[in-house]
Amino acid sequence: MSNSKSFLIVNRKAPFGSAFAKEALDVGLIAAAFGQKLSLLFMDDGVYQLLKNQDPSDINQKNTSQTLPMLEMYDVKDIYVEAESLQARNLQSDDLLISVQVIDSQATAELIDQQDILLNF
Amino acid sequence: MILHTVNKSPLQNNSLDSCLRVAQPDCAILLIEDAVYAATDTANGLISEQVLSLHKVYALTPDLKARGLLERIKPGVEPVDYDGFVALTEQFDSVQSWY
Numbered sequence: 715m716s717n718s719k720s721f722l723i724v725n726r727k728a729p730f731g732s733a734f735a736k737e738a739l740d741v742g743l744i745a746a747a748f749g750q751k752l753s754l755l756f757m758d759d760g761v762y763q764l765l766k767n768q769d770p771s772d773i774n775q776k777n778t779s780q781t782l783p784m785l786e787m788y789d790v791k792d793i794y795v796e797a798e799s800l801q802a803r804n805l806q807s808d809d810l811l812i813s814v815q816v817i818d819s820q821a822t823a824e825l826i827d828q829q830d831i832l833l834n835f
Numbered sequence: 836m837i838l839h840t841v842n843k844s845p846l847q848n849n850s851l852d853s854c855l856r857v858a859q860p861d862c863a864i865l866l867i868e869d870a871v872y873a874a875t876d877t878a879n880g881l882i883s884e885q886v887l888s889l890h891k892v893y894a895l896t897p898d899l900k901a902r903g904l905l906e907r908i909k910p911g912v913e914p915v916d917y918d919g920f921v922a923l924t925e926q927f928d929s930v931q932s933w934y
Contacts, residue, residue: 728844730901731869759844762872765903772897779903802846802878 719830720751725760727835729778730770735763736778738835743781746788753792754785755825756814757799760835764795764810782812796822836861838927842868842934845881850933855886863891865915865923871898875907887911895920 723742727734745752756764768779785793795814800806807816817825826832839858843850851866851873858864864886866874873882874894882892887909896914899905908914915923924930 728847728869728872728902730898731842731844759847759869759872762902767903767906768901769903770901773901775901803872804876804878 718750720753720828721745721831721833722753722755722826722829724826724832724834725754725756725763726758728759728762729768730773730775734835735760736776738833739778739781741833741835742785742790743788746785746790752790753794753825753829754790755794755796755822757796757822761795761799761803761805761810764812764814765805766809766811779811785812794822794825836863836927838863838865838923838930840865840867840930840932841870841873842932844869845873845879846877851881854931854933855881858890860889863893863923863927865920866892866894866898866912867920868895868898871895871902871904874899874909874912875904876909882909882912884911893919893923 723738725738729735742752742754768777770777793814795816797816797818839854839862841851841854845851871894892912893915894912896916
């Protein structure tokens with residue numbers, strides 16, 4: 715699509731304390747469905763959205779982490795995680811339920827710099 | 836004796852720092868909602884060995900389970916379910932909520 719813009723969704727919040735994670739994913743799936751060039755960045759507590767074994771059935775919330783693998787069906791492959799954020803939480807990429815590209819904060823700055831549209835959640 | 840409840844992530848909010856600064860040794864700390872991330876091994880390690888030696892620290896099981904943390908809980912932090920939460924509020928004179 716010649717007039718498509720590059721979008722970056724920046725996810726910085728943990729999954730259940732607020733609606734940000736769910737809404738970011740909704741926006742991401744819509745942007746992908748409309749054929750936009752979409753990348754996702756997870757940093758700070760946002761990396762917790764990607765943790766394996768989430769099960770919010772006992773707190774009556776939807777398990778948005780189950781929707782994450784759908785991103786691949788929508789051809790969203792540019793999923794980035796900031797290394798420093800993982801490190802601060804003693805997490806490895808093995809702890810995450812989808813495959814991601816782990817990048818340092820310098821590469822994160824460049825990623826943000828390259829985008830037409832930035833959406834922060 | 837006071838039960839301190841904290842519901843914010845220790846890496847994005849200073850509620851837990853404030854709680855730990857003023858909590859007296861006979862007080863218990865109950866981590867709920869996003870504060871249960873403090874029950875895992877994070878770099879800032881607010882729930883330290885020292886904190887665990889001074890206070891009984893609990894974390895709410897449904898919130899741990901929701902966030903995929905049941906297997907990641909630190910030794911020394913005791914998981915409690917909703918009934919345990921109610922029992923704790925009965926056991927202490929009052930509840931201080933850090934949110």
